Amino acid sequence: MRVRLKDIAKDLNLSKMTISKVLRGQTDISDATKARVMKRVKELKYIPNISASSLRTGQTKTMGLILPSIGRPYLANVAAGIDQTVNVAGYSLIVCSSQDDIDCEQRQIEVFFSLQVDALLIVSLQETAAFFEQMQSSRRMPVIFVGDRPSRAAKSFVRVHEEEVGRIACDHLIRRGCKRIAYIRGPRTAVGDMRSNGYRGALSEYGLSVQPDLVVESMSPEEGEYKHGYDAMVRLLGRSGRPDGVMTYTDMMAVGAMDAASSHGIKIPEEMRFVGCGEDPLLCGMRFPLTSIDMGGREVGQKAGRLALRAIASGNDSGTHRALVKPKLVRRKSSDGLR
Amino acid sequence: MRVRLKDIAKDLNLSKMTISKVLRGQTDISDATKARVMKRVKELKYIPNISASSLRTGQTKTMGLILPSIGRPYLANVAAGIDQTVNVAGYSLIVCSSQDDIDCEQRQIEVFFSLQVDALLIVSLQETAAFFEQMQSSRRMPVIFVGDRPSRAAKSFVRVHEEEVGRIACDHLIRRGCKRIAYIRGPRTAVGDMRSNGYRGALSEYGLSVQPDLVVESMSPEEGEYKHGYDAMVRLLGRSGRPDGVMTYTDMMAVGAMDAASSHGIKIPEEMRFVGCGEDPLLCGMRFPLTSIDMGGREVGQKAGRLALRAIASGNDSGTHRALVKPKLVRRKSSDGLR
């Protein structure tokens, strides 16, 4: 059996209350006793049983995070940001993957409920208002929604300013002197449209017109992003009036597009500048170091962590709290090399 | 307050024992009562408090997994394999990241101890025998070690057959007709050496000699793997007797090496065949679909999950249990295209 308070108490001829008080830093214990207790606690490697203490106190000092997948660098940054933020307040973060599956997500939610986590953070696959209402009602556990789903019904959420993503990329290319900026855009989802709006906004800010010929839509997604980027670039080059700047929905599309361009003999960045999106650690450091948009995963996590802490502190009745994270441009050679 | 057994009992004019029995599927309850109870349980969305039940039963039906990082696709596969395996036995998996930091790892271990998980699986950063002994002594919670650290002192572990990794890659190239096989090898660690032994073993199996000129050592790791692969290839091309097959320690190195080769006008795979390692989902699907070695993350996870279940079932005193996972070759165009 593992060591319990009672064991230490017996060992030291004290009551378990005294041990408990020492461990929780109560002040009404003599320094001598404190020292004796702490010494023995270390020796025996006592680790408190959270199940037991939470039963009494109603808190586990634990937060749950549900991620659609555990293998994505961006989500790892989000998790790290949360962890870092809640740790200093004495909370531990535990994570589950919903494996991009809504039923699995539902089960993980229940796991965390039954584990009595003090707050739940979720990068959810759900989009329905019903879901958000269900999550926030009845139970009085704070739930923070993180990510890009339209979370109108969510009381507390953190998301990235998606319009800025498109705006920043385009703005950068314009400032680097590009006149004809192509966008290999994402799917017709809320996020895809917002980024696209940002792109158009930047163009008109500078008095440039939006040319339909310079926008390439999503094609069949089964083909993979690399091929998508490659093929899109080939299409762009087949049209009259070649672009001098290209931005893409993902870094992988940019890699594909750059490959297509350079196999057509185009010099990067001299003749054509590229901006990807996602700041993928692998893809940005390859042949043409890729300028990309950092979606601020760590900051998203930090803000989400802070929202969670605040919700716990205020008894989860503090109304709505929302945070928007600004994406940042990370310049590299693909767009920013010397001319 | 959330719904408790007591609430349902009061609501239905039954004792909480009856409710508890129904929920745990005991048979000594009339079908009529069972139905009534289940109905109300659903309506009230009752979710049991694991803290409370575990205090009584001594188990949480929960396992903990500590990963050095949460953002790596391979580790995600491991986690998915564990999850899948232990779920069917009624266990939930919860994950923590040690962020590649030994102190953090230690803290996460304590978190899981205090959460009373029924088993701990850990892709550990630690290598010392002292660590493994500490982990396995005293506490009677099963600990399963997963991964590539030399785990001699570990009672239960799962790892990949690293020598096979090198052997398989080299064997494949030989069978594809390569005579001069270069290895852009990994660092001088246990794993790096094992794979290298596999490479040499395969060569001598076919009566080919190991040519020091065809092996490139790790250089400064700060430069990044892409550049490493690129530069290594350039070096190989600068020597007399160009290779006709190249294998690398990681997929990224293969991508770098292929870029170098093709910028020297070499045709892939006609003039030179490439095999990477790691089956990276991004890198294997790029310009030259890359033949790679799948390290069987999912299978590693499944085996680890099974070890954990067995250890729990046998009271964790069942001696040592070890499993070795065989890597698999995944053929793609970089090595296997038509001549």
Place this chain on the structure above:
DNA sequence: ATGAAAGCGCTAACAT
């Protein structure tokens, strides 16, 4: 400065 009693939500063992 220290400790005794009660109880958090649940279940094992034993009544009825």
Place this chain on the structure above:
DNA sequence: ATGTTAGCGCTTTCAT
């Protein structure tokens, strides 16, 4: 077929 009792390890409250 249903209920009672006691107790898991801890902390809150109230003595001493």
